[in-house]
Amino acid sequence: QSVLTQPPSVSGAPGQRVTISCTGSSSNIGAGFDVHWYQQLPGAAPKLLIYDNTNRPSGVPARFSGSKSGTSASLAITGLQAEDEADYYCQAYDSSLSGSWVFGGGTKVTVL
Amino acid sequence: QVQLVESGGGVVQPGGSLRLSCAASGFTFSRYGMNWVRQAPGKGLEWVGYIRFDGTNKYYAESVKGRFSISRDNSQNTLYLQMNSVRGEDTAVYYCAKLLDDFWSGPRPFDHWGQGTLVTVSS
Numbered sequence: 001q002s003v004l005t006q007p008p009s010v011s012g013a014p015g016q017r018v019t020i021s022c023t024g025s026s027s028n029i030g031a032g033f034d035v036h037w038y039q040q041l042p043g044a045a046p047k048l049l050i051y052d053n054t055n056r057p058s059g060v061p062a063r064f065s066g067s068k069s070g071t072s073a074s075l076a077i078t079g080l081q082a083e084d085e086a087d088y089y090c091q092a093y094d095s096s097l098s099g100s101w102v103f104g105g106g107t108k109v110t111v112l
Numbered sequence: 113q114v115q116l117v118e119s120g121g122g123v124v125q126p127g128g129s130l131r132l133s134c135a136a137s138g139f140t141f142s143r144y145g146m147n148w149v150r151q152a153p154g155k156g157l158e159w160v161g162y163i164r165f166d167g168t169n170k171y172y173a174e175s176v177k178g179r180f181s182i183s184r185d186n187s188q189n190t191l192y193l194q195m196n197s198v199r200g201e202d203t204a205v206y207y208c209a210k211l212l213d214d215f216w217s218g219p220r221p222f223d224h225w226g227q228g229t230l231v232t233v234s235s
Contacts, residue, residue, distance in 0.1 A: 002156065046207070048212070067234075105156045
């Protein structure tokens with residue numbers, strides 16, 4: 001049971017828009033800590049995709065965007081492409097256990 | 113470019129010990145906090161622990177506290193994870209990951225990750 005809750009899977013056709021939710025609590029997202037998102041392609045290490053809720057590192061396509069509200073955050077992929085098929089994880093800091101980073105359980109994005 | 117290369121993984125018996133290393137290059141290692149993150153086969157990511165850029169502060173996940181220890185050698189640009197009293201649930205790929213911002217000891221994201229090293233706990 002992950003501290004941050006994500007849907008196990010989402011899917012969409014090429015060109016469509018998909019969103020992934022990340023629900024936390026008052027000790028992490030709701031406490032004001034920033035949410036970060038990672039993309040993990042099959043067989044590869046995770047890659048930072050969105051940081052501080054809405055910012056994209058250099059090289060990340062603009063079709064990836066993030067948002068945060070209250071105790072939740074979301075990752076949106078617009079104009080879905082075949083190469084976006086991957087696992088996506090949200091991350092935040094949690095103040096409840098002497099401080100620690102926590103991850104969501106991950107969401108598998110399938111391009112139909 | 114930033115490179116993080118883990119090594120030291122392998123098969124270890126329950127109750128045994130193992131030390132993982134992470135060789136860093138392409139950035140000023142001594143200025144950045146570092147983390148270990150693991151991923152059990154077919155499962156999600158789990159943060160293991162963090163060490164401040166100067167080694168003065170360390171934090172651990174509850175699941176490894178008292179058994180694992182993180183250290184670093186800034187003169188050798190190397191991060192370590194000492195794993196003691198290992199259990200079956202410690203079987204995972206272990207990644208080292210760098211914090212985004214230098215000299216930062218707060219909760220920042222991980223902007224570079226190594227390729228990981230597999231640890232299998234089995235008798």
